[in-house]
Amino acid sequence: MKLQGNVLEEKLKERIKELTCLYNVSFLIRSYKLDNIEMLLKEISLNLKEAIRFPKEAFVEIKIDNFTIVEGEKIEDAIFIISAIKPFGKIKGVVTVGYSKLKFSENAFLEEEKLLLNKIASEIGDFLERKEVKEKEEITKRQIERAGRLTILGEITAGIAHELNTPLANILGFTELLKERYKDDKIGSEDLEKVINSAIYSREVVKKLMFFSCEMPQQMASINIKKVIDEAISLLKPNFSKKNIAFNVVYSDEEIYLKVDKIQLTQVIFNLVINAIYFSPENGEINIVVKEKIKTVQIKISDQGQGVEAKNSENIFNPFFTTKPVGDGSGLGLSVVHGIIKSHKGTITHQPNLPKGTIFIVSFPKN
Known part of the structure; x- marks a missing residue:
């Protein structure tokens, strides 16, 4: 009877560890900011390692995209359980828990631990889904804001272009007349030529403004x-x-x-x-x-x-x-x-x- 009581007590302790881990992980995932994923995974790996039956002998590895988090000493020759992280149904990473093959057999893992691993992988997947949705929302928001700014800029530049066209035409026209009148004045002609070139450059800028605001007729x-x-x-x-x-x-x-x-x-x-x-x-x-x-x-x-x-x-x-x-x-x-x-x-x-x-x-x- 005493032996049976010890087994039940041991099982109860393991269930408490697993439930505590699951609670902590759920709390962490809902508390952490979406851009702080590396620190979040570090905390999850720590909690998961403590929930395993033999935490001092275990290692936990979480791989996502381009980085890897390892808690404990990773052993290459190991027995392990593994669960895929699948945001939106696509595999983006894995969670692995392992022991040394020299010390443990596959029976060292409890069925409840396998379920716990699957649940944690699912929680991480949910976090990645929220992160991706948030990033897409931010991109869409910036695109809408930018489109609004460009629309306003288009209207402003179209107005500026129309307002500048007439005075520029006048500057070019009257400068050409002055150049004809003072053709014998070499220095004066050179100065007037500079005015004409500046006006032509300005006219090209106005033309570009009209292109930007879609005011140029299309063929x-x-x-x-x-x-x-x-x-x-x-x-x-x-x-x-x-x-x-x-x-x-x-x-x-x-x-x-x-x-x-x-x-x-x-x-x-x-x-x-x-x-x-x-x-x-x-x-x-x-x-x-x-x-x-x-x-x-x-x-x-x-x-x-x-x-x-x-x-x-x-x-x-x-x-x-x-x-x-x-x-x-x-x-x-x-x-x-x-x-x-x-x-x-x-x-x-x-x-x-x-x-x-x-x-x-x-x-x-x-x-």
Whole structure:
């Protein structure tokens, strides 16, 4: 009777340890912030190790994505129980509990411990699900906020462009008249020529603003975009040669037809490739891949520059935002590209080009 009482007491102690562990893990998962996952897993592994039948002899390992948490001394030649972590039904990691094979047999693990391991893996999976949902919500929120800002900026820039067009035309016109009147005054003519050049530059900025705000009239036609892209790249060959940059252009088909404004498509390619050249190191490489899909045509332009810093990621398509030194850029190139692509019902995104650089991905819908 005494022996039976000891067995029951031992079993009761094990159940209390398991329930305590489960309570602690549930509390930790609901208490920890979603971005502090490594510390959370460390705490879970500590609690799980204490809940095992022989905690001093056991090791606990939790693997998720790119990092691993181990509590206790991991033994390669071990017997173990394992449970998969499956957020949204996809395996993202595992929880393992093991003993040395030299000291223990498979009977060392209790059935209740296997159930406990499955429950903890499920709890971690739930945490990862909440984390992923939260991250997607944050991305969506930022995209909506950014779209709202760009809409307001588009309206403002359209108004500015219209307001500036008339005075700029007047400046150019009257300066040309003055230049004719003072053609015998060499110094005066040179000064007036500077005024004309500045006014022409300003007019080009206004034109870019109108592109950004989609105020420029479009000439839409179904064309083979391969010819347009080849022509644009051909015109940029001196820019490639200047920095000894190699370039590769790959098409999924010889003929890829798309309903676009030819001039605006050329401007998109020009701006993106010139940016890629600017940020590429000497002797670098730029790859352009044009792929026709079922519903879209995708253009990928990748460089080997320094890449887009996270702090600039949300702003690169905003007008007048630039990371170039003063005098090297107006900050309108990518905003013009964004405006043109938006007016074609397309999208533009960017991502890192590993090991270094940036990939811009333009997607036009097929009509």
